[in-house]
Amino acid sequence: MGFKYLLVVTCLCASFGFLPVTASSSDGLLRVTLRRRTLDINSLNSAKIKEVAHHLKANAVYLKNYLDAQYFGEIGIGSPPQSFRVVFDTGSSNLWVPSSKCVLSIACYFHSKYRSKLSNTYTKIGTPCKIPYGRGHIPGFFSQDNLRVGEIIVKDQQFAEITKEGPLAFLALHFDGILGLGFQNKSVEQVTPVWYNMIEQGLVNQKIFSLWLNQDPMAKIGGEIVFGGIDWRHFTGDHTYVPLTQKDYWQIEVGDIIVANNPTGLCEGGCAAIIDSGTSLIAGPTKIVTQINHAIGAEGYVSYECKNIIHNYGDSIWEYIISGLKPEIICVDIGLCSHNRSSHTMNDVIETASHNESWGESRTKESPLCTFCDMIVFWIQVQLKQRNTKEKILKYVDELCEKLPNPVGQTFIDCSNIAAMPQITFTIGNRSFPLSPEQYMLRIEEGCSTVCYGGFVPLDVSPPQGPLWVLGDLFLGAYHTVFDYGNLRIGFAEAA
Numbered sequence: 001m002g003f004k005y006l007l008v009v010t011c012l013c014a015s016f017g018f019l020p021v022t023a024s025s026s027d028g029l030l031r032v033t034l035r036r037r038t039l040d041i042n043s044l045n046s047a048k049i050k051e052v053a054h055h056l057k058a059n060a061v062y063l064k065n066y067l068d069a070q071y072f073g074e075i076g077i078g079s080p081p082q083s084f085r086v087v088f089d090t091g092s093s094n095l096w097v098p099s100s101k102c103v104l105s106i107a108c109y110f111h112s113k114y115r116s117k118l119s120n121t122y123t124k125i126g127t128p129c130k131i132p133y134g135r136g137h138i139p140g141f142f143s144q145d146n147l148r149v150g151e152i153i154v155k156d157q158q159f160a161e162i163t164k165e166g167p168l169a170f171l172a173l174h175f176d177g178i179l180g181l182g183f184q185n186k187s188v189e190q191v192t193p194v195w196y197n198m199i200e201q202g203l204v205n206q207k208i209f210s211l212w213l214n215q216d217p218m219a220k221i222g223g224e225i226v227f228g229g230i231d232w233r234h235f236t237g238d239h240t241y242v243p244l245t246q247k248d249y250w251q252i253e254v255g256d257i258i259v260a261n262n263p264t265g266l267c268e269g270g271c272a273a274i275i276d277s278g279t280s281l282i283a284g285p286t287k288i289v290t291q292i293n294h295a296i297g298a299e300g301y302v303s304y305e306c307k308n309i310i311h312n313y314g315d316s317i318w319e320y321i322i323s324g325l326k327p328e329i330i331c332v333d334i335g336l337c338s339h340n341r342s343s344h345t346m347n348d349v350i351e352t353a354s355h356n357e358s359w360g361e362s363r364t365k366e367s368p369l370c371t372f373c374d375m376i377v378f379w380i381q382v383q384l385k386q387r388n389t390k391e392k393i394l395k396y397v398d399e400l401c402e403k404l405p406n407p408v409g410q411t412f413i414d415c416s417n418i419a420a421m422p423q424i425t426f427t428i429g430n431r432s433f434p435l436s437p438e439q440y441m442l443r444i445e446e447g448c449s450t451v452c453y454g455g456f457v458p459l460d461v462s463p464p465q466g467p468l469w470v471l472g473d474l475f476l477g478a479y480h481t482v483f484d485y486g487n488l489r490i491g492f493a494e495a496a
Helices: 041-046 106-110 168-172 194-200 286-296 304-323 327-333 349-355 368-385 390-400 415-420 473-478
Strands: 008-013 030-036 049-054 060-064 071-077 082-089 095-098 123-133 136-149 152-162 177-180 208-213 221-227 235-243 251-254 257-259 271-275 282-284 411-413 424-428 431-435 441-446 449-454 456-458 468-471 479-484 489-495
Touching: 071 221, 082 095, 123 152, 136 194, 152 194, 208 473, 235 251, 235 479, 251 424, 257 286, 286 368, 286 390, 286 424, 286 449, 286 456, 304 327, 304 368, 304 390, 327 368, 368 390, 411 415, 415 449, 431 473, 473 479, 473 489
Parallel strands: 008 030, 082 177, 095 152, 271 468, 282 456
Antiparallel strands: 008 221, 030 071, 049 060, 071 082, 071 136, 095 177, 123 136, 136 152, 208 221, 208 479, 235 489, 251 271, 257 424, 282 468, 411 449, 424 431, 441 449, 479 489
16 A cells, blocks of 8 residues: 555635645644635625435435635645635535536636646546535536645545536635535435545545644634644643544534523533534524523524513413423413424424524424424523522513524624623533633624624524534634544544
8 A cells, every 4th residue: 555644734824825835844744724714794694504404314414605614725626736725624525616617607707617628637427416505505517536635636536516606695705615524424426525535545544634723813824624643732631532423424412501600401411513614603502592692692683472472471381380281281281382293393483594584484383482482481491490580580581582593694792791701611521611702702803893793503403313503613713623533433622
């Protein structure tokens, strides 16, 4: 077998120009400088982690539009290599770039396009495909060619040539395509992912890759991804490793989420969490995101339907809970939910925020009143465990009805109040992983002004796939992450 590279490192550069490829440094790491961009208000407000699309085998695929992706780098496809800027995305599995045959989409003219005629290692496949993106799919077809990542050449890599980039939002993307680092069973048409081919072709010694994202906005190096090893300089202490809960995504189990030292309740028995380098955001159940918004003083959407339930039925809901009535039938008993509730009842109406739909529309058979009632019952239960008084609890829940996640954009927070905001702590592997306000917020500079956003957005997924969290770059920036394919686990250590 040919020479194996011990480590292949992809560094992310904060500047807008790619630095020259450097030789191997004294620590044995092979580095290629890549790019990190600064988010702007328009791209952040347009960023969405979309619906969960259910497929025939009960698998779920959540969709995103990458408009908030900050970290990306350069690869080469073909011989000689044609350069593309791609997001290294652990939340998807395919490699795709625009095709020279993409002629009817304006966005294609603003991105690099793959030209098969210019490569002497190109192999035609031609199979049509649809790559999940945004609210649906983007069309293309499969081809095969050599792929350069750093100084490694992955031979005969199949990838998708995209022939239509669709909405004008693509014009805002500062990258050309996506290099998926997920699992093959989530790959469109079961195409072998790049990472799998690195292993099969003997290009790495260890079946791991690791990710460090530099949180210093002034630094030249924005981070690095290391294929086949770990750069020990980028973390402190030991990694906490947790097993994957399924081999569809880089998915683990998280425990309760703690807000200002108070449990939020929903994940006490465990929730799924996908570790996703392809988004900056942290997405999770509305029931918890609303509690976070309240704690950090974020602006929210005021639901008068939610507040009316508290005012009209708050006392009745309280008495039902105190009497020991099962929570799932309380809202049925007071007439806000139907007697033949479907298994999708808890796929909250807040999910409509991900579709740019109005708050009054429900994607289930149940009414929005039923969904809000379920959330109110849950919030009261959480507060009861903290032994608060009835008056205090009903007042708090009424305030939560004013802090629902923004259905059309991100959530503003007061930049001057960041020092007073609480930590948000994720429980992983029986250990606490806190995020400081500086780590979970996004600061956007617009001219002479600064705007601050909370990094939490709603994503409501019904069992058995949910409740689900998606931990993006805000979390990964705080914790150096090891993706251990050989042992099917993920490790986290405090980033240095």
